[in-house]
Amino acid sequence: MTPSDTLREAVARAVLLMRDYAGRGVQADRGDTVTPAAWRVLEDNRLLNLCDPADRTDIDRHREAIWSMNAPALYTIAQLSRRLAADEIPHVFIKSPLLTHALHGDPFFRMSTDVDVLVSAADRTRALRVLDALGFQLSAACRTLFWRTFMGEQHLDPTRPDFLTVDLHTMARHPAGYAPGLTRSILAGRMMTALGDGHVPVPNPSDAFLLGAVYLLKSLLKYEPAGSHLLDLAVMHGRLDPERQQSITALAAARGLKRTTAFARDAVRMLLEPEIGTASRDAAPLRRALSGDEFWIRFLAPSECGPLGRVRCIAASCDRPSDTLKAVGWDTGRWLARHAADAGLF
């Protein structure tokens, strides 16, 4: 499969807008109309807010759509956090509008279709009781052992119209291997952020960066456009002082995310400082796997790329060579488990 020139131009345009937003690139030509192909790439990557509203009047319609999802998400977070705190259940909200608020100063910067809350596996039953009291019902498709154990998350649908679907996570892990202690440390290191007239827990900046690196790789593995994760990482990276960067490197190594994090950091550097290039030896195998033009196309328009990159990503993103086989085995096992679950075997 060869990406068309139109797609290449659209991806290049999106990269320019991201660099412009991060204040590092040449000013994108605001007067230029966004082409349909570029619009689609930006929309797929949840980056439409990078467009100047003066360019496209329909940005407003897009922003209204974001509002209609994120406002209930914020209300759900506020109410759920209050109840979980009342029951003394440690929890943290990940991937929520709170993240875009912290990074971009706007909780309506990007659409959130659900609310992701992380609790420890030991607190799962108590958290389910709280959600049940709020009128949430466990989605039938997520009752299986596969979702509970392998995926470490379950979806709960609201019965009230003012709430949004909640994803209850008991695990935050590397998509192609193990990240020991990641869930526990995110919960232990959580910090409070203001929401309305209260405060709710979110990951601290170091853990948010590690999670961002995991999401970036997860998107690559699942053929999902990763522009939003890349932009978040770029903003987070810009706020880290050298001392914090060092501590994240040590933290990532301790949690089996050294190469994943190094790769994410290199991708951010390539975005923000393309003339310098990258220097991280840890991420070199993964960077080679995505070399040349394919790098940005795989990030922003992954459906245009072949399957070989997926295997390369899995192989290159594990910290130890011995993990590679385990990771491929894990990925295969997950595929088999999903199909077994779909067939109703467990």
Add this chain to the structure above:
Amino acid sequence: MIPSPQPGQQDGQNQSRDPSNDEYTVSQNPPGIRLARSPAAMHSCFRHGVSIVNLSTGTYFRLEAMGFEIWKILAQPTTIEEIRADLSANCTTEPDNAHTTIVAFVDSLKQAGLVVAI
């Protein structure tokens, strides 16, 4: 004419009011009392208006035209007199009942928990 804030959605379980908002109305306030957006109100501005959610009650509102202008003024703590002066500065003519209308509108914002007296 300033419209009342239009709730976008209300839920039967969530119509309990913040007790602090029931103590008095804006019209009862002595002159000079300062008003500001409530911390429970989160909003997003669009080309022709602003959408607001009250995170305490889960109720949504949409303000347009003059209501949108007043919401923008309320970004900083302000008084009814200052709101009126600000609006007058941008209008060629001022209706006779401008003060009453502004008070009634801000009162409705306060009753909805979107504005607090500070």
